[in-house]
Amino acid sequence: MGEILVLVDHADGVVRKPALELLTLARRIGEPSAVVLGAGSAAADIAAKAGEFGAAKVYVADGAEFADQLVVPKVDALTQIAKTAGAAAVLVTSSGEGKEVAARVALRLGSGIITDAVDLEAGDSGPVATQSVFAASFQVKSKVSHGTSVITLKPNSTSPEAAPAAGAVENVTVEFTGKAAKVVARTPRVSSGRPELTEAAIVVSGGRGVGAAEGFGVVEELADSLGAAVGASRAAVDAGWYPHSNQVGQTGKQVSPQLYIAAGISGAIQHRAGMQTSKTIIAINKDEEAPIFELVDYGVVGDLFTVLPQLTAEVKARKG
Amino acid sequence: MSLRIVVCVKYVPDATGDRRFADDTTTDREGVDGLLSELDEYGVEQALRIAEAHGDAEVTVLTVGPDDAKDALRKALSMGADKAVHVNDEDIHGTDVIGTSAIIAKALEKTGFDLVVCGMASTDGTMGVLPALLAERLGLPQVTLLSEVSLEGTTVKGRRDGDAATEQLEAELPAVISVTDQSGEARYPSFKGIMAAKKKKVDEYDLDDLGIEADEVGLGGSWTAVEAIAARPARTAGTIVKDEGEGGKQLAAYLAEQKFI
Ligand SMILES: Cc1cc2nc3c(=O)[nH]c(=O)nc-3n(C[C@H](O)[C@H](O)[C@H](O)COP(=O)(O)OP(=O)(O)OC[C@H]3O[C@@H](n4cnc5c(N)ncnc54)[C@H](O)[C@@H]3O)c2cc1C
Ligand SMILES: Cc1cc2nc3c(=O)[nH]c(=O)nc-3n(C[C@H](O)[C@H](O)[C@H](O)COP(=O)(O)OP(=O)(O)OC[C@H]3O[C@@H](n4cnc5c(N)ncnc54)[C@H](O)[C@@H]3O)c2cc1C
DSSP: OOEEEEEOOEETTEEOHHHHHHHHHHHHHSEEEEEEESOGGGHHHHHHHHHHTTOSEEEEEOOTHHHHBSSHHHHHHHHHHHHHHTOSEEEEEOSHHHHHHHHHHHHHHTOOEEEEEEEEEEETTEEEEEEEETTTTEEEEEEEOSSSEEEEEOTTSSOOOOOOOOOEEEEOOOOOOOOOOEEEEEEEOOOOSSOOTTTOSEEEEEOGGGOSGGGHHHHHHHHHHHTOEEEEOHHHHHTTSSOGGGBBSTTSBOOOOSEEEEESOOOOHHHHTTTTTOSEEEEEESOTTOGGGGTOSEEEESOHHHHHHHHHHHHHHHHO | OOEEEEEEOOEEEOTTSOOOBOTTSSBOOSSSOEEEOHHHHHHHHHHHHHHHHHSSEEEEEEEEOOGGGHHHHHHHHHHTOOEEEEEOOGGGTTOOHHHHHHHHHHHHHHHOOSEEEEESOOSSSOOOOHHHHHHHHHTOOEEEEEEEEEEETTEEEEEEEOSSEEEEEEEESSEEEEEOTTSOOOOOOOHHHHHHHTTSOEEEEOHHHHTOOGGGSHHHHOSEEEEEEEEOOOOOOOEEEEOSSOHHHHHHHHHHHTTOO
């Protein structure tokens, strides 16, 4: 079995959950190695975590370039490591940046690329990826037919499972190529204290039906009672009621939680594109004709301002 | 010399209509209604704003697509772009993103440019990687996924709202940028704009004109292959209750039954 490189996404010195999912999936198609870039002094801890989840080797590269330039330094590093290792596949998290990095790596390796896969399995002639397309109305199985399989996978494609391996660190000196945009300033996003939207097991979203920024209070209270992340439709974001970083949909985040609760959201195709692969879907909407009800496992036709607080109280009571 | 801006726009099936695959596993672009990808309207808009602010600029819109893709070009021209390039060749049908980026890169070189503007993603393939691939092929800086952009002298400046942080980016021209739907509302074509668009020049290129061999592109030249396509099984009809005072409690009971609480 070939070596499978996993680009480990990390923030604030901590491995992000999707990276552990990738390591778990990588074990299905070969022998996982982790690639940790620009982590500074946190590299050792990140490498240890990657080892816990199955990485036999962990390639570590550092340098100011990773923070000071957009995308290209990661492309330089990942391409160099993939070539030296003779990797059979490269797996990257499907984020805006992850996809850009993966695409350029694929081109440099002379390989095809598949983005936004939701599942991965071994096939007769290399890894087979499942994509959920056209707002999740079709499932497509595809593979890279030329070169190294470069595949990006959405968060929540599987649940991370530990499988301790050596996690042997190999330090890499990268030849940087330049020709990148400069990052002249960076402002980390302030954490809401709630789970990361794309990684959360439960997401509670509010739409235009929430009526005002203050209306999101009932959405947040329900989310907190469930330990969930908060999402919003574009209508709610455009109205200025909730930050764009929380938008769910085609031009926002694509989420695939165990449970998605939509309150005051009609269910437009562009919203569905971001949530339709959720395992269980619940909607609260006062219009029984709202298209969101076509998707739901459970729906309540009613006013979200009475249904959500009652549900929150009940959840709290049951959790004790 | 005036500033040459080229906006890449895609002709896509209407997302609110019936989108499907043709028998050869490619997207059905003929049997369904198509239009200019809504997310590329933001690219056209930002290109026009940059051109207006600059004063001496020319905006060209470029598409790779079938005959009907002309509709997308006309729409962009009616918004105010000056001229268009249409790359159209039977052999392009079924090309993957790596191949598409090769075609667009060649077409850009032939057209000539100082700034390439793209949308954040198409509304059909939704990969969001073509701008990065163009930058790679052309050996230029990528300044992508911008929710705010400006050109100051020969420096492109922009704000990128990433997953974990907001970044301020800068690069010198020539460069490739992409803009998000947060970058500013796209204008509607005026009646005058629509009339003027009919007279604007559309250059047509085929693969020969770009020096690309047919076997480098198309379904056969693709480096990815679709093995199977299945319509997602319709979700089994869910339970829908009307709130008569107990809606929240009923929902809680369902969540408990499903072990969420
Ligand atoms: C290119 C493009 C990209 C887009 N990207 C996205 C995207 O990423 N994400 C996204 O969400 N949208 C996106 N949209 C917008 C999308 O088309 C819809 O306009 C949007 O999703 C509507 O948001 P909504 O459901 O909150 O609002 P509406 O459609 O107005 O629905 C509000 C719903 O709330 C219900 N309601 C009202 N009051 C109450 C109450 N008190 N209790 C219960 N229910 C109530 C109403 O019955 C209604 O169904 C995009 C559109 C385009 C063209
Ligand atoms: C459902 C679906 C899934 C697909 N999955 C894959 C895959 O995994 N791997 C793969 O290699 N191919 C895939 N393809 C094919 C791929 O979509 C096309 O090759 C396409 O030409 C480029 O990708 P995109 O539309 O996703 O572009 P994006 O990268 O999303 O486009 C970004 C921007 O590039 C510009 N642009 C894109 N296409 C054109 C064009 N034709 N003319 C001018 N400008 C353009 C626009 O400015 C656009 O906003 C898929 C297609 C579909 C319909």
